[in-house]
Amino acid sequence: MPPKTRQPNAPLIRSRKPDALGWADVTPKAQFLNRRQLMAAGAAGLGAIAAPGLLKAASPYSTDAEANTLKEITSYNNFYEFGWDKGDPAAIADQLTTDPWSIEIAGMVDKPGTYDIADITKTAPIEERIYRFRCVEAWSMVIPWNGFQLSALLDRVGVQSGAKYVAFQTLLRPDEMPGQRAGGIDWPYVEGLRLDEAMNPLTLLATGIYGEPMPNQNGAPIRLVVPWKYGFKSIKSIVKITLTDTQPPTTWNILQPREYGFYANVNPTVDHPRWSQATERRIGGGLFGARQETFMFNGYGDEVADMYAGMDLAKNY
Amino acid sequence: MGIATAVNTHLRALPTWPVYLAGLIPLAWVIWLVMSGGIGVDPIKGIEHRLGKIALWFLLGGLVITPLRRLIGVNLIRYRRAVGLLAFFYVTLHLVTWLVLDMELLWRQAFNDLYKRPYLLFGIIGFVLLLILALTSNTASIRKLGRNWRRVHWLVYPAVSLGVVHYLWQMKVISQEGWIWAGALVVLLGLRLMPWLRSRLFSRQRPI
Ligand code: HEM
Numbered sequence: 001m002p003p004k005t006r007q008p009n010a011p012l013i014r015s016r017k018p019d020a021l022g023w024a025d026v027t028p029k030a031q032f033l034n035r036r037q038l039m040a041a042g043a044a045g046l047g048a049i050a051a052p053g054l055l056k057a058a059s060p061y062s063t064d065a066e067a068n069t070l071k072e073i074t075s076y077n078n079f080y081e082f083g084w085d086k087g088d089p090a091a092i093a094d095q096l097t098t099d100p101w102s103i104e105i106a107g108m109v110d111k112p113g114t115y116d117i118a119d120i121t122k123t124a125p126i127e128e129r130i131y132r133f134r135c136v137e138a139w140s141m142v143i144p145w146n147g148f149q150l151s152a153l154l155d156r157v158g159v160q161s162g163a164k165y166v167a168f169q170t171l172l173r174p175d176e177m178p179g180q181r182a183g184g185i186d187w188p189y190v191e192g193l194r195l196d197e198a199m200n201p202l203t204l205l206a207t208g209i210y211g212e213p214m215p216n217q218n219g220a221p222i223r224l225v226v227p228w229k230y231g232f233k234s235i236k237s238i239v240k241i242t243l244t245d246t247q248p249p250t251t252w253n254i255l256q257p258r259e260y261g262f263y264a265n266v267n268p269t270v271d272h273p274r275w276s277q278a279t280e281r282r283i284g285g286g287l288f289g290a291r292q293e294t295f296m297f298n299g300y301g302d303e304v305a306d307m308y309a310g311m312d313l314a315k316n317y
Numbered sequence: 318m319g320i321a322t323a324v325n326t327h328l329r330a331l332p333t334w335p336v337y338l339a340g341l342i343p344l345a346w347v348i349w350l351v352m353s354g355g356i357g358v359d360p361i362k363g364i365e366h367r368l369g370k371i372a373l374w375f376l377l378g379g380l381v382i383t384p385l386r387r388l389i390g391v392n393l394i395r396y397r398r399a400v401g402l403l404a405f406f407y408v409t410l411h412l413v414t415w416l417v418l419d420m421e422l423l424w425r426q427a428f429n430d431l432y433k434r435p436y437l438l439f440g441i442i443g444f445v446l447l448l449i450l451a452l453t454s455n456t457a458s459i460r461k462l463g464r465n466w467r468r469v470h471w472l473v474y475p476a477v478s479l480g481v482v483h484y485l486w487q488m489k490v491i492s493q494e495g496w497i498w499a500g501a502l503v504v505l506l507g508l509r510l511m512p513w514l515r516s517r518l519f520s521r522q523r524p525i
Contacts, residue, residue, distance in 0.1 A: 306448070
């Protein structure tokens with residue numbers, strides 16, 4: 001058998017010119033569903049259909065890898081509040097009430113309180129970030145998120161000097177989230193980041209995908225996106241953010257401390273007891289050839305590796 | 318016993334080949350799902366998981382046949398070989414899906430995974446046991462092995478148990494469905510073990 005060809009170790013973040021186009025700018029909604037054909041049409045075709053008034057700077061943090069279709073992104077979800085199957089959230093998450101919605105911001109902040117979602121999303125302009133998304137189950141997608149940097153919100157509420165960690169909590173509403181009525185996990189879902197991770201420019205509070213409001217199954221109305229960590233860190237449907245000086249408990253770590261660490265950085269060299277992390281299957285890759293190499297920090301090493309200098313990442317997995 | 322006898326009489330007229338044919342319906346269903354796109358956005362896991370689940374149905378289905386005769390008198394023993402071979406067929410397809418579509422023949426990673434991930438180790442040992450059973454599921458082997466054939470085919474119990482443990486182990490958190498399968502296995506093993514235990518206790522008491 002000939003050796004397998006792999007994606008070259010090319011730069012993973014696109015160095016797009018500031019005036020380049022984001023997908024939401026150039027892609028009429030109907031065509032979101034048909035990205036691959038669109039790609040085939042070529043860049044010239046894309047330029048031709050762009051409405052001049054919609055031009056907006058694309059983020060230098062976006063990847064130029066081909067994004068998954070909206071159908072793929074919205075029908076393959078681990079959101080155990082709605083069931084164990086990846087199809088469950090798409091099937092029943094529409095019963096979740098996301099309006100009204102507010103986030104309680106608590107702990108070591110200057111301006112604690114309960115903030116309405118409409119107020120939260122005014123924190124900073126919504127921008128598009130096309131990120132790779134790597135699940136600990138060794139599959140991956142590329143997702144065009146819309147959102148703003150978590151750092152903007154933290155700056156706005158004023159982080160006090162002793163704070164070292166940010167804790168997040170998902171909605172607890174068993175009558176709309178049947179998974180919370182079943183056992184197995186101690187609800188509500190909780191996650192956390194170190195403060196420097198939370199302040200990293202890559203860390204996003206996402207409010208939409210492909211220019212659409214966040215679908216319920218993807219964590220409406222607002223969720224975290226931490227692209228260099230395994231997906232379970234990117235907590236969905238957030239209702240509470242707390243600044244603390246101690247490392248907060250996180251759901252999967254409580255459940256299986258040997259399998260899921262607090263850091264959960266994407267790391268092909270640190271094996272998970274259940275899944276080899278050396279490679280990943282790209283969703284949308286078809287029946288053959290969907291497996292590809294996994295990159296350290298999911299390819300975001302230039303932006304995040306410094307934060308872990310001197311740390312033993314095999315211990316702090 | 319009236320109904321059981323009637324069922325048995327009717328079944329006597331039925332040859333075994335339709336059972337093999339009917340056993341291919343789940344495969345046709347999986348192929349249909351792939352062709353129609355109904356398999357979902359992750360066709361590889363979709364195929365792998367469905368084949369595993371179908372295998373489980375046949376494996377536990379095979380274990381139902383003996384107690385069915387003993388407890389209610391319905392005799393399906395003639396179809397037991399077909400059910401067992403179909404189970405093996407689906408486990409094999411499940412394994413091939415993993416190796417070819419999921420692992421894409423990355424042999425080194427595949428082999429590493431096999432011994433590093435307990436759930437895969439359980440699965441592969443179950444597969445090897447089933448392979449032994451499949452290879453000896455023919456009249457020539459029964460004749461050749463004589464009394465030993467029954468001993469060899471006791472392996473079906475560890476084989477099915479390993480399959481179920483493998484299934485439970487690959488879940489991050491065992492679901493309700495998982496517990497139902499586990500419960501079904503325990504009941505079936507219990508039904509099989511009980512007469513054996515009773516006869517052992519009985520025969521041990523006699524000499525005293
Ligand atoms: C005794 C035979 C076996 C049975 C009954 C069996 C059954 C199953 C079942 C029911 C599932 C889960 C399906 C679902 O979630 O719907 C599964 C998953 C799986 N099995 Fe097997 N299996 C067997 C042997 C094997 C073998 C030999 C391998 C490969 C060496 C294997 C590899 C896998 C893999 C990779 C998964 C998916 C795990 C994941 O998605 O995380 N199985 N199996």
